[in-house]
């Protein structure tokens with residue numbers, strides 16, 4: 001479980017640009033229960049995911065991944081192996097000249113001693129890409145292919161918790177279906193899967209639990225249906241169904 005206890009986070013702390021992105025959030029994120037994270041632009045969703053992955057340290061309060069405190073430096077490698085983050089803009093995640101090296105980098109980083117090539121192919125196949133992608137330049141793939149490679153480069157080392165930041169934004173129907181099937185497969189295998197999204201239809205159809213942030217605070221945590229039944233919730237949080 002990932003546990004936020006009265007967690008706050010400020011960017012540019014103690015400078016004139018200080019911004020409080022997360023305000024006193026207490027939240028428990030469980031496994032095997034596909035959870036959607038919603039909230040308007042700037043409400044703190046990405047910041048929350050970064051705090052869960054230990055990439056940011058809470059200013060106040062705490063974040064624990066299982067029993068590991070993210071503020072403790074000695075826990076950072078263990079936490080980064082437990083929590084995978086598929087970034088909002090996957091191209092910012094790449095730094096290797098080939099897809100194969102991109103995926104292998106993580107495996108080497110965590111000293112996973114299975115044959116790299118086999119695990120790389122398995123990860124690619126799990127997201128619906130074949131082995132021919134191994135020698136491709138990740139920067140020269142389409143947006144949808146980049147999203148899938150970014151996912152492969154995270155699922156290859158089998159983290160227990162996975163955050164997907166806007167996983168389906170800008171994808172055509174086929175890629176969207178593919179990404180969704182990977183997400184559901186991960187949930188089914190007992191992982192903690194959290195998707196940050198503005199797509200209300202996706203949330204209504206797929207999520208089992210909904211967490212809503214509003215101006216950095218936890219506004220809602222509960223069933224999906226219940227949230228959308230109350231029009232006041234939508235007015236207060238700016239989450240509307242446009243189509």
Ligand SMILES: Nc1ncnc2c1ncn2[C@@H]1O[C@H](COP(=O)(O)OP(=O)(O)OP(=O)(O)O)[C@@H](O)[C@H]1O
Pocket residue numbers: 011012019020021039040041042043044045046047048088
């Ligand atoms: N690197 C940063 N430096 C300073 N302020 C930041 C930084 N990243 C985010 N912020 C601010 O923190 C707040 C929360 O940002 P965050 O990126 O977590 O929102 P979000 O809910 O993910 O938004 P979006 O839906 O647009 O992705 C915003 O006010 C934002 O301007």
Ligand SMILES: [Mg+2]
Pocket residue numbers: 045046047088165
């Ligand atoms: Mg974001």
